[in-house]
Amino acid sequence: MTVNLKLRQGLKEYRHKLELGLIETPQKLDPIEKAKQNPRSLRFAINAKCFECSGFERPEVKNCEFHDCPLHRHRPWQNKASV
Ligand code: SF4
Numbered sequence: 001m002t003v004n005l006k007l008r009q010g011l012k013e014y015r016h017k018l019e020l021g022l023i024e025t026p027q028k029l030d031p032i033e034k035a036k037q038n039p040r041s042l043r044f045a046i047n048a049k050c051f052e053c054s055g056f057e058r059p060e061v062k063n064c065e066f067h068d069c070p071l072h073r074h075r076p077w078q079n080k081a082s083v
Contacts, residue, residue, distance in 0.1 A: 030056075031076075047076045 017023045029037065035048035050071060054060035062077045069075075 043076075046071055046074050050075045 014023075018025060031044065031047040031051040035041070035044040038044045050061040050064070051058065054064060058077050061075050064072060064075055066072060
């Protein structure tokens with residue numbers, strides 16, 4: 001069985017369990033909640049800081065014009081066409 005086939009089968013089983021209510025629907029966390037759940041992750045910390053700084057709007061982070069900010073080069077969501 002190839003890896004791709006195993007992944008497809010796993011996804012199919014996962015969706016089936018979701019339909020049956022055997023597992024809970026995954027909760028979508030905002031960047032601040034993710035950082036709180038992963039306090040050792042620098043990536044999540046930067047994401048949370050930029051998200052907060054930009055008024056909780058991801059497109060604002062992408063378009064941030066504060067080039068003097070030490071996080072500017074590391075800010076998230078820079079390359080996505082739509083966020
Ligand atoms: S890079 Fe921009 S959005 Fe991120 S913390 Fe700095 S000023 Fe705020």
